[in-house]
Amino acid sequence: MADAAHATTGSECHVDPDATVGYEHAPDAQPARIGDRATIRAGTIVYADVTIGDDFTTGHNALVREDTAIDDDVLVGTDVTIDGTTTIGSHVSLQTGVYVPTHTDIGSQVFVGPRAVLTNDPYPVRREADLAGPTLEDHVSVGANATLLPSITVGRGSFVAAGAVVTGDIPPETLAVGVPARHEPLPDELAGENAI
Secondary structure, three states: OEOOOOEEEOOOOEEOOOOEEEEOOOOOOOOEEEOOOOEEOOOOEEEOOEEEOOOOEEOOOOEEOOOEEEOOOEEEOOOOEEOOOEEEOOOEEEOOOOEEOOOEEEOOOOEEOOOOEEOOOOOOOOOOOOOOOOEEOOOOEEOOOOEEOOOOEEOOOOEEOOOOEEOOOEOOOEEEEOOOOEEEEOOHHHOOOOOO
16 A cells, blocks of 8 residues: 555556555655556555656565666566665566666666576675676666676676676677676677567
């Protein structure tokens, strides 16, 4: 349900009774703002201090943490976690179980396949480091179970194969495949832009 003090929703929105929109994480939190025609399914939690455009859809049990900005026509699938302080463009599809850490930037017309994991900490628990998630430029596709390490940029129109482990930047319109991912020319059948 939308907390009237901590959320505003546009017209033609449907929020399941078991969903929470505007979860208050701090006393000075600003209301979550959701655009028109949203569908927010049971178990989903959208924090306060989140701004989302029109035509937003979630699966069940999705989590969108504070300081996240999402544009129009974005799908956040079942069991997706967006850990906050993230920007997401328009026409983006985050499939079941995707993990998006803080300090991540995702462009427009981006597809991220099931159980893909983006990371933001180069030295987990070992030493202090600035957190910096990946940047996925426009028209990127990421296959199922791929892992993207901190601070890397996936260039416009690139394709990350299923199961790949991306340890460095990927140039635009490149195929990244393997562990660690190697760069190959984008095959003709994968060329072009995403239409989400």
